[in-house]
Amino acid sequence: MTLPFSPINAATDGPLYRQIYLRIRQSIADGVLKPGDRVPSVRGLASELNLARGTVESAYQLLIGEGYLIARGPAGTVVSPQIKLPESGGRAVVVPETVPWSEHTGSMPLPLQIGLPALDAFPSKVWNRLAAREMRQSGLHDLIYPDPRGHPPLRAAIAGYLGVSRGVACSPDQVFICAGYRASLDLICRSVLRSGDACWFEDPGYLMARRFLSNAGMKLLAVPVDDDGLDVEAGITMDANARFALVTPSHQSPLGVSLSLSRRYALLDWARAGDRWIIEDDYDSEYRYRGRPLPALKSLDTGGPGRVLYTGTFSKVLAPGLRLSYLVVPQEQVARFVETADRMQNQCPRLLQATLTRFIEEGYFARHITKMRSVYADRRAMLADALSAALGKRAQIRLQAGGMHLLAMLENGLDDGAIALRARRLGLSVQALSTWYAGAASKQGLLTGFTNVRSSEEASALSRTLASAF
Structure with a gap:
């Protein structure tokens, strides 16, 4: 105006x-x-x-x-x-902002929001062309009741992608399409868990999952995370008979560490020793900036009845508005999950599923991932340099091996919660690391998204604004 x-x-x-x-x-x-x-x-x-x-x-x-x-x-x-x-x-x-942060607000995101892909890089032209083709070719089969597991060609495309990129050997029958990550958790809870079941939960751990499982009536046990990921021995000491564990082994949310190989086997041994489940959230594993991507924990779940329920989402790699996630279940549990999915009617729009199928089958998805790794590496470097210059000794920027956010650990005496609140009043959506802890021993730090920072000038301006919140 x-x-x-x-x-x-x-x-x-x-x-x-x-x-x-x-x-x-x-x-x-x-x-x-x-x-x-x-x-x-x-x-x-x-x-x-x-x-x-x-x-x-x-x-x-x-x-x-x-x-x-x-x-x-x-x-x-x-x-x-x-x-x-x-x-x-x-x-x-x-008027101070008092509403707690959520990824799911329905409004335009603020700068530095975490968990959000680069909206300016979404391949709109290709996507719209594929969607238009699907609409022209639609027929009677699009008018019947859909498969409760999701669009069969999409499930086949995802099974093929996971086999090549994540080392997960599965058939299309084991793949379920859900309306977002929380819908995947809901399907798991309704199929194999009961209210009151004890859960090992990473501390710090993903806030949205913690809130969902708490609301579902699960008893969450805050198991500490160190440089090797979830401390399996600490979890056994807390409750060896817990019914399930939720982990982000490839890129821990939010610290960015990877679950060591010895702990991966220890976690699988714990699950196989009883009627226990491991929910693997393959958190933004596509984006790794040094070294090769680590294979999924699910790839080690062989030689007997499977215990890993593997979840992934296209919200982080394409766009959250698609509301498309997937869940891979052990072959022995397919019938149980089909029955639950049929009762839930947890379907996603067929047009989006069919368009995504073509996007994967015609090679656009693989090319998009390759492109975004380069884009994100540049944007991460720009914001890290700008934050270091603006914050100085007040914060130590930790460059993780992968992921879509930066972690700035604060010097002693600084309150990350107060800083995050002041930053939000300044129009920035940074997150206080301490709020991701459920236990008493929390650390002070700030989580900042870099995926939508498009220039060094923008990175510098945002960093100066954040510095004014200290």
């Missing part, structure tokens, strides 16, 4: 950036700019006022720092939705 600016007076009205700051703030107070309104880009406003971009950026950073504006990356800069205008006039106030 165009702001109601009279000419900027360089001679009498104070610093230029201050004039811009005051006029935008007054426009918000007068109701000309309302909560959620988008303001002009830095480049656009600088051109309109015939000023240097740095002048306008300084004004915007001041407004962002005070909570009047929120920078939303590619979505632009908007007036904070938390602005509250007093009915009787007076200065607008910023």
Whole structure:
């Protein structure tokens, strides 16, 4: 939108950036700019006022720092939705954000949000062309009740992909298509678990899974994670007879470590010793920036009745809006899971499944993964360098072997929760590491997504904003 600016007076009205700051703030107070309104880009406003971009950026950073504006990356800069205008006039106030973070908000993501693929790199042209072809070729078979396990050609394509890329030998019959990762967990809980079952859960561990399993009535045991991943011996000491364990062995969420080979075998031995299950969340395993991708834990689950329930999702590698995940179950459990899936009616739209099938079969998926590894490696390096420069000794950036986020460990005395809250008021969606711990011994750190940071200039600007939250 165009702001109601009279000419900027360089001679009498104070610093230029201050004039811009005051006029935008007054426009918000007068109701000309309302909560959620988008303001002009830095480049656009600088051109309109015939000023240097740095002048306008300084004004915007001041407004962002005070909570009047929120920078939303590619979505632009908007007036904070938390602005509250007093009915009787007076200065607008910023209402603090108190809603806990969630990946599933339905609104445009804030900069630095974790768990989100590069939205600007989604192959829209190819995807739309494949979808249009599927719609033209649809027939009577698209009108009948769908297979509760999912679109058969997609299950076959996923089985082939997993065999080559993850070392998971499975048939299409063992693959179930679900409407997102939580739907996969729901199918597992309804098929082989009961409310009140004890679960080994990584500490720190994935928040969404922890909340889901808690709401499902499971008893979660916080098993510590060290440099070798889940401490299996600690889990046995806590409860050797727990019914299942949920692990992220290839790239631990959120610390990024890998479960060592000896612990993988120890975990499998524990599961085989009783009627126990291992839920393997193959968390963003496609993205590894040094060394070769590690084989899945499921690839070691051979020589007897399988104990690993293997889950993966296309939300991290393509787009979360697809709501497509998959679950691979042992052959002995297929009938039980089919019965549960049929009762749940947990189907995804056939058009999305058929389009994804073509995307995989025609080689686009493999090429997309290869491209994004290079893109993410560059974006990760840009943000890591910018954060190091902006935060200095206050944070140590840990470059993990893979994944889609950076972990910044904070120096002693800093409160990651307070910093994350202030950062959110500044329009950044960083996460406090301490909130991912369920036990008492939590560490202080910040989790930042880098996948949607498209330039070194953007990385520097976001890092400076984050530094102002310390």
